[in-house]
Amino acid sequence: MNPVDLYMLAGIAITLIALYAALTRAHLFWKVLAINLMGTGIFLILLAAPSRRTPEIADPLPQAMVLTGIVVAVAATALALGIALRVIARSDLPFLPDGDEDDPDSPGSTGEASR
Amino acid sequence: MTPFELWSTVVIFGPLLASVVALSARPALLRAGLVLGSLSALVGSAGLWRAVILYGPGRHLLGGWGQPLGIELWIDGFGVAMLAVTALVGALTSLYANSYFGDLSELSVRESPAGRGARFFAPLWLLLWTALNGIYLSADLFNLYVTLEILGLSAAAIVTLAVSRQATVAGMRYLLVSLIGSLLYLLGVALLYVQYGTLSLEGLAAIGPSGPIPAIALAAMTVGMAAKTALFPFHAWLPPAHAGAPAPGSAILSALVVKGSFFILVRLWFSVYGGGSPEGLVLLGVLGSGAILWGSVLALRQVSLKRLIAYSTVAQLGYLFVMFPLLIPEPGLWNADAWTGGLLLAISHALAKAAMFLAAGNMSYAVAQDRLTAISGVAHRLPMSFFAFGVGGLSLAGLPPSAGFVGKWLLLRSAFETAHWIWIAVIAVGGLLTIAYVLKVLRYALDRDEAPEDFRPVPRRMEWAAALLALAAMALGVRALELVELLLVGGPFPW
Amino acid sequence: MxxxxxxxxxxxxxxxxxxxxxxxxxxxxxxxxxxxxxxxxxxxxxxxxxxxxxxxxxxxxxxxxxxxxxxxxxxxxxxxxxxxxxxxxxxxxDGSQDPPSWFKGLLGGGVILLGLGAGWALIGAGRRPAFLPHEIAARLPETGVQNPVTGVLLNFRGYDTLLEIAVLVAAMAGVWSLDRGSRRFGRARGEPDEDPVLHALTRFAVPVTVVTAVYLTWVGSTEPGGAFQAGSLLAGAGVLLTVAGILPPPTAASRPVRAMVAGGMAGFVLAGIAVLPLTGQFLHYPEGWAYPMILGIEALLTVSIAVVLVELFVDVPAVPEPDPALESIDPSGDPLGRALRGGEDS
The missing domain is CATH 1.20.120.1200 (NADH-ubiquinone/plastoquinone oxidoreductase chain 6, subunit NuoJ)
Known part of the structure; x- marks a missing residue:
């Protein structure tokens, strides 16, 4: 097996594990961590697969894309953590309140404080 | 320099430079930024409209390279129509926002969180505008990803400008959905690049993606974009976010932002994948039907004004997906009625929904809350906003001569031609439900004979902005032919 | 291997x-x-x-x-x-808020299936011969730089990099718009410095970092490096200076800070527009101008990125105590009406 394949498979695994965690961990910080990891998994796929195809020449385009992606991830993380801190300031809990948003009788939809 | 190169530069980088001006956050410059952004968007999209009609689709090779080395802008009827409606809604909403947030710089609330946030509405909104215009002209997979991220971050930040706990929670949820959606899109981009070694939409369309990797890529991108468009059943984040944002923000989010990811879905499924798979198109149509019915029923049940309008957005977005299965009745053919009908609905929804949210913003501005029971009698004090809400709602329901009517009629005609009775039934039932929930609001607003006592006067400009948008939604139906002509430039398969 | x-x-x-x-x-x-x-x-x-x-x-x-x-x-x-x-x-x-196990199971199953499918497809799929790397290598001399990644970032796909800066500015504006408490990171300027270790570290590390950052920006056209790496190094120096109290913490209220945050983006756009009459296309550098323009843009971006990163780091919103006055602002959508009326009850 080509060692580059290993990185590509790791990329798939990390992307999907992180996607799972982003959807199943309720704590906001883990959601943000998971989103960061999901990005890095995609970067691994992006960088490993083309270098597998043309080993004789490095492809600078995926490298440029990954660099852009890293900066975007930092920006998104900063904003997400800022808003998460404000959620905590308002409700004292690091979770998004549960409740059926589709139900007009639920507290969330009428504007009454639910806590 | 061709007109395409000139006007596409104006329409994208005008709002971007305006955001720099607005970032200085002095009240006079906030206004200057909004004016500069609105003017460049209006002038730029008008210039592109003219160019597209005269010369057909055009391009702008950024950096002078062209695909596959560089990034191209692709200017066709669909993109220009979206640019134009964004410019119109955006300019009137900017006018509205200037009054809405204007008070804050003068009053004692300036140092309150709401006041602080208000200073950043203009730069955030101008960046968002740049991103939308960028999406409508982009012909590059990765470039679309970067614009999507500008869109997502600025949109979530605009929701949290309303400082309440509900808005903060809604903004957080919106940001998370948006980030995960963008990453699913990026996963698709990575897979397509791995397979084909190009990022150009045109290059991919020429290759004709098929096989397992492109299929997984399309699935990932579709789920990501559907989540950002709030397609049923991914809609749960939308009502709290759109209802929780400050009124001009609600209008922008509901009328414009969701159309950005919808645009990308149309480009991917038709322009790049040449229709994808028929089963996939039907599935999208079924989800759209689900959205129409579920969203309308829930809109009817809401007790707060902005929530009702937000659920109506969930429902109206469903129509745009009913277009998908109708567009390709059989392989190799496409139905022009479905194309123009579906997109006219997208455009008229933008105008009508912005009018309704701004009108609702006026009503709750006046009585300081937005429960339906609280706005009773408000029609007597705010006849113009009442009118704007009603006209916008009727356009949404598809009453003639509105653009909504023309769009629905074209969509229905395409369904009749191909004998798709089930879609016809859905469109018809959805229209009735729309009338029902619009009337519900109007009934509350007219409820009492006397006006509410505890009433804060609404600036004239805010009333005018809502009314003009509603009139535009109606008038567009009269001039629909020109829009149809524009939408057919390039069509769904421009390459 | x-x-x-x-x-x-x-x-x-x-x-x-x-x-x-x-x-x-x-x-x-x-x-x-x-x-x-x-x-x-x-x-x-x-x-x-x-x-x-x-x-x-x-x-x-x-x-x-x-x-x-x-x-x-x-x-x-x-x-x-x-x-x-x-x-x-x-x-x-403690995981008590996590979604129910049927959801986890369903999602987990789906994710595993997707992973197996994608892995199988990626390993097995036939590939078209890559043309783009060769094309980039062939035309790199026209970009004015020798580092192919810099060539892609600032010439071939300069538009993406411009929008990437816009993402940073959008996040910055978003963070600025969030309310924050009075507590800030770092101390005010002029306050006596109590930590000799920190002070010594700053004295030593900051000049080295700044020199390295300048070098990285300059070298980015030929070797690994460039505005983003240099900007983050410079940001490290900025954070040290702020924490040590030598620089005042940057704030949204400070006009130079706002100018530096928006300056990189503005300079980049203006450069792109300036060449429009000469070459007809946005960011299409005239012949012979590519290298100096790229260097100038990179220098501007380095400063902008550094300031944004320091600001994002130092200006993390504090966690204020829940404010009852805020909660009484009409949560259902229009904070203004209520805020302007002094927060009375409905």
Whole structure:
């Protein structure tokens, strides 16, 4: 097996594990961590697969894309953590309140404080 | 320099430079930024409209390279129509926002969180505008990803400008959905690049993606974009976010932002994948039907004004997906009625929904809350906003001569031609439900004979902005032919 | 590829997956953050192995460095709020709020299927011969720079890089718009410096960092490096100076800070527009001008990026106590009406 394949498979695994965690961990910080990891998994796929195809020449385009992606991830993380801190300031809990948003009788939809 | 190169530069980088001006956050410059952004968007999209009609689709090779080395802008009827409606809604909403947030710089609330946030509405909104215009002209997979991220971050930040706990929670949820959606899109981009070694939409369309990797890529991108468009059943984040944002923000989010990811879905499924798979198109149509019915029923049940309008957005977005299965009745053919009908609905929804949210913003501005029971009698004090809400709602329901009517009629005609009775039934039932929930609001607003006592006067400009948008939604139906002509430039398969 | 190389690659990959899994499963926030930083550093190693030193630099500086610092900073805020030694769901997630197990099972099954499908497809799929790397190599001399990644970032796909700066500015504006408490990181200027170690470190590290950053910007046209790596290094120096109280913490209220944040983006756009009458296309550099223009843009971007990163790090919104006056603002959508009326009840 080509060692580059290993990185590509790791990329798939990390992307999907992180996607799972982003959807199943309720704590906001883990959601943000998971989103960061999901990005890095995609970067691994992006960088490993083309270098597998043309080993004789490095492809600078995926490298440029990954660099852009890293900066975007930092920006998104900063904003997400800022808003998460404000959620905590308002409700004292690091979770998004549960409740059926589709139900007009639920507290969330009428504007009454639910806590 | 061709007109395409000139006007596409104006329409994208005008709002971007305006955001720099607005970032200085002095009240006079906030206004200057909004004016500069609105003017460049209006002038730029008008210039592109003219160019597209005269010369057909055009391009702008950024950096002078062209695909596959560089990034191209692709200017066709669909993109220009979206640019134009964004410019119109955006300019009137900017006018509205200037009054809405204007008070804050003068009053004692300036140092309150709401006041602080208000200073950043203009730069955030101008960046968002740049991103939308960028999406409508982009012909590059990765470039679309970067614009999507500008869109997502600025949109979530605009929701949290309303400082309440509900808005903060809604903004957080919106940001998370948006980030995960963008990453699913990026996963698709990575897979397509791995397979084909190009990022150009045109290059991919020429290759004709098929096989397992492109299929997984399309699935990932579709789920990501559907989540950002709030397609049923991914809609749960939308009502709290759109209802929780400050009124001009609600209008922008509901009328414009969701159309950005919808645009990308149309480009991917038709322009790049040449229709994808028929089963996939039907599935999208079924989800759209689900959205129409579920969203309308829930809109009817809401007790707060902005929530009702937000659920109506969930429902109206469903129509745009009913277009998908109708567009390709059989392989190799496409139905022009479905194309123009579906997109006219997208455009008229933008105008009508912005009018309704701004009108609702006026009503709750006046009585300081937005429960339906609280706005009773408000029609007597705010006849113009009442009118704007009603006209916008009727356009949404598809009453003639509105653009909504023309769009629905074209969509229905395409369904009749191909004998798709089930879609016809859905469109018809959805229209009735729309009338029902619009009337519900109007009934509350007219409820009492006397006006509410505890009433804060609404600036004239805010009333005018809502009314003009509603009139535009109606008038567009009269001039629909020109829009149809524009939408057919390039069509769904421009390459 | 030698056996030793294969062994190294295999261990890096295993370590990456293990760290990722562990940090997503753990219930302790501090542990997760530390694991995240280790993950980022391991990832830098992976980028080196994949022949991407540009990215290894950026990953270490931004991915592990700045992002890790953002998380630690936020953690610090929460820990202060709770007080020493107290247990709180803020820092120890017991999972009680997680979705029900049927949802987890369904999602997990779907994710595993998708992973197997994607892995199988990616390993097995036939590939078209790549044309783009050769094309980029052939036309690189026209870009005015020798580092192909810089060529892509600032010439071939300069528009993407411009929009990427817009993403940073959007995040910055968003963070500025959030309310924050009075407590700020760092001390006011002129306050006596109590920490001799910090002071000595600053004296030593800042000049070295600034010189390295200038070098990285300049060298980016030929070697690994460039505005983003240099900007994050410079940001490190800025954070040290702020923490040591030598520089005042930057704020949204300070006009020079706002000018520097928006300046990189504005300069980039204006450069793109300035060439429009000459060449007809946005960002199409006239012949002979590509190198000086790219260098100028990179220098502007370095400063902008550094200021944004310092600002994002230092200006983490504090966690204010819940404010009853705020909660009474009409939560159902129109905060203004209520705010302007002095927050009376409905």
């Amino acid at each position: 030698t056996a030793l190389g294969l062994l190294l690659d295999a261990s890096v990959v295993l370590l990456l997956v293990a760290l990722a899994t562990r940090l997503l499963l753990t219930r302790h926030l501090f542990e997760a953050i530390v694991l995240f930083v280790s993950y980022g550093l391991t990832l830098s190693l992976a980028w080196v192995r994949l022949g991407a030193p540009n990215i290894a630099l950026a990953e270490a500086a931004l991915g592990a460095g700045v992002t890790g610092a953002l998380f630690l900073n936020t953690y610090q805020r929460l820990a202060e709020r709770i007080g020493d030694g107290a247990k709180s769901p803020l820092l120890e997630d």
